[in-house]
Amino acid sequence: MAKAKAPFWPDTETVLLDMDGTLLDLAFDNRFWLERVPAHYARAKGLSFDTALSDLRRQMQAVDGQLQWYCLDYWSQRLGFDLEAMKLEHRREIRMLPGIRDFLTELTTSGRQVAIATNAHPAVLALKLEETGLDQLVGRQYTAHDFGAAKESPRFWQALESEMGFDPATTLFADDSLAVLASARRHGIAHLCAVARPASNQPPRTISDFPAVEALPELGPVPPKL
Structure with a gap:
C-alpha cells in the first residue's frame, strides 16, 4: 500500500472529506x-x-x-x-472513527477551507450530524443529492467547485471509495488520499491506486496555512 505522506499541506488551501468510512465508522x-x-x-x-x-x-x-x-x-x-x-x-451505533475529533479540530483551526462532501441522503446526513456533532467541527457539508449527481459523476465535482469556488490544484480530498477518488482525480483534484480501514471491525485493505492511510489522523500534525 502506498503510504500517504503530508508534504502537500503547504500547497493545500481546501480540504474535502467524505463522511461514511472516512470520518464515521462504516461498521x-x-x-x-x-x-x-x-x-x-x-x-x-x-x-x-x-x-x-x-x-x-x-x-x-x-x-x-x-x-x-x-x-x-x-x-x-x-x-x-x-x-x-x-x-x-x-x-x-453511529460513531466517529478513532482520533477524528482531534484531527478535525486541528484541521479546522489551521486556516484552511474544510467541508464534508458525501453521497449520503440528506436525512442520513442530518441524523449523523445530530448524533455525532460533526457539524460543530466542520461547518460546511455538501451531499450529492444537493447537486443531483453522485460523487462518481463529473457533474458532482463541477457543481461543488462552482458552489465552493475551490481550486482543484490546491485541494486535498479523502475518501474510502476508490471509484469516487478516481472521479475526483479526473476532475483535477491534486491531492488524494484513500482511507484503508473505513470500518473499525475489519482489517485494513491493501490499496495501490492511491496514496492511503489507515485513518486520517495519520496525516497530522496539520500545520497552519501559510
Whole structure:
C-alpha cells in the first residue's frame, strides 16, 4: 500500500472529506445494509436470508455509482419498508472513527477551507450530524443529492467547485471509495488520499491506486496555512 505522506499541506488551501468510512465508522452502515435490511426484506418477502441478500445485491449493482444507490427514498419505495425509520432505530451505533475529533479540530483551526462532501441522503446526513456533532467541527457539508449527481459523476465535482469556488490544484480530498477518488482525480483534484480501514471491525485493505492511510489522523500534525 502506498503510504500517504503530508508534504502537500503547504500547497493545500481546501480540504474535502467524505463522511461514511472516512470520518464515521462504516461498521454502522455495513451492519445496516448487509444484515438488518436483508433480514427485514427476507421476512417481508418470505425468503431465506441468503436469497434476500443476493437479491438486494443484484438490485444495488444495477444502480452502483448512481445517486439512487445512496437514496433512502428510492430503496424505501423499492423494498416496501421505511429505511429512515430503521436508521433512526439504531442511531446510537453511529460513531466517529478513532482520533477524528482531534484531527478535525486541528484541521479546522489551521486556516484552511474544510467541508464534508458525501453521497449520503440528506436525512442520513442530518441524523449523523445530530448524533455525532460533526457539524460543530466542520461547518460546511455538501451531499450529492444537493447537486443531483453522485460523487462518481463529473457533474458532482463541477457543481461543488462552482458552489465552493475551490481550486482543484490546491485541494486535498479523502475518501474510502476508490471509484469516487478516481472521479475526483479526473476532475483535477491534486491531492488524494484513500482511507484503508473505513470500518473499525475489519482489517485494513491493501490499496495501490492511491496514496492511503489507515485513518486520517495519520496525516497530522496539520500545520497552519501559510
